[in-house]
Amino acid sequence: MRRLGALALLALSACGPDMAKGETGFETPQSGSAFLKPDTRALQSDDFANPGFLWVDRGEALFARASEGGPACASCHDGGEHTLEGVAARYPAIDDQTGELFNLERRINACRSRHQGEPPLEHESEALLSLTAYVAHLSRGVAIDVETGGAARPYYEAGREYFFTRRGQFNLSCHHCHDRNWGQSLRGDTISQGHPNGFPAYRLEWESFGSLHRRLRDCDTGVRAAPYPAGSDTYVALELYLAARANGLAMESPGVRR
Ligand code: HEC
Ligand code: HEC
Known part of the structure; x- marks a missing residue:
């Protein structure tokens, strides 16, 4: 029941008029590692211990x-x-x-x-x-810098559309959690801004290493929407929108996440 409660609260906070598309809800992107508990963050930072x-x-x-x-x-x-x-x-x-x-x-x-x-x-x-x-x-520490114009534009638009679309039984979009409610607690996590820079990453919950798309499947499943297959066109386009939203943020893979 606690899980439903937390999501219901998020849904409630998401009832207002949607922000204009393209607004991210943050001034500068902050890595997901900034929202981790100190011991998980320490595990990521130690190259010998980082699985x-x-x-x-x-x-x-x-x-x-x-x-x-x-x-x-x-x-x-x-x-x-x-x-x-x-x-x-x-x-x-x-x-x-x-x-x-x-x-x-x-x-x-x-x-x-x-x-x-x-x-x-x-x-x-x-x-x-x-x-x-x-x-x-090989790009650790390098700032994300993706191209969104030209031939990439339609993919970027499709990814952005996905990000702002409500889905699943909880009727929440990515935007509701990662633009409007980052910093809030949910099911033992602190919701981050939803950046891709730590991936592929080791997740303690998976007890294994996984791609960004595996994480996206978990987020879609979390609102009880049907996830897309890892490697699908939908998630590759979404990946471009996420990277563009994180432009300037340093790459951290291999990240460690809860
Ligand atoms: C109900 C709230 C919720 C929704 C909706 C949601 N997520 Fe998440 N997401 C989370 C939580 C909680 C985590 C784990 C903690 C965190 O934010 O890093 C997470 C993690 C992530 C991460 C990993 C961040 C990191 O540094 O490890 C990405 C990327 C992400 N989400 C993207 C998305 C995308 C794209 C969508 C829409 C398809 C989405 N999320 C929908 C709650 C949500
Ligand atoms: C025979 C030479 C050759 C081999 C072997 C090869 N590549 Fe490449 N790679 C290229 C060329 C040429 C490109 C430029 C794109 C193209 O022509 O396909 C490229 C592009 C890339 C890029 C993108 C570079 C960029 O600037 O965007 C990556 C990443 C990459 N290769 C990784 C790999 C990996 C991993 C393997 C092994 C599984 C591999 N390559 C094997 C020749 C090679």
Whole structure:
């Protein structure tokens, strides 16, 4: 009953007229880690204790390993001109060859098929999570800076639309919790501004490492709406809106979350 109570309160606070679209409810973005309990935050900050580094290390090993059909990731992205340092902070981004929006997972799979002759890895598979963790980690401390104009515009608009749409049995949108009610307590969490910069991340509740899309599925499920599959077009577009909303915020993956 306590859970219903907390959500009912949020719904109540969400009854007023909706803010104009595009308004974020904060002046400067604040990382989700700022809303964690001190011990969880400390776990993230300690590279030896942070369990996310297991996935970064696995990703680094996969990155260096030659594939069946072609060269290793590392033989093309060996630092120098094709370094991947700072790259993740620009994702999701438009792929020039197809004109489609790629998040990091899609980009990695495109490199596998285009440059290694390998089949795509499944979203949330250990291998794709590890490679994504490794590439994201190469941008740790780099400010998010995604492009929202040009070919990216329709994706950005679709993501923003999703963010402001009420859904589920509780009839709440992302905006209600992460723009209007951040800083409030809910089910043992302090609601953050809902930024993507810590992902992929280790979640204590999952007892595992997961993608941003897995977190989005949890938020949709939390209001009793049907979640989209991880890797879906809907969540990739939403990912772009979230990144744009967080532009300027430093990348933190591998984050640790409750
Ligand atoms: C009922 C309130 C609620 C709604 C609605 C909601 N979330 Fe969340 N969300 C939470 C809570 C609680 C957490 C965990 C604590 C926090 O905010 O980091 C969370 C976490 C997140 C995070 C991870 C932040 C971090 O740093 O770990 C993201 C990203 C996010 N939500 C995005 C969304 C999006 C996008 C939607 C809409 C599809 C949404 N949320 C809907 C309550 C909500
Ligand atoms: C044979 C060389 C080659 C291999 C092997 C390769 N890539 Fe790439 N990668 C490229 C090229 C070329 C691009 C530019 C986009 C394109 O042409 O597909 C690229 C782009 C990227 C980008 C985006 C860079 C940006 O600036 O947006 C990432 C991230 C990436 N690769 C990761 C990987 C990973 C991870 C692997 C291994 C699974 C890998 N690549 C394997 C050649 C390669």
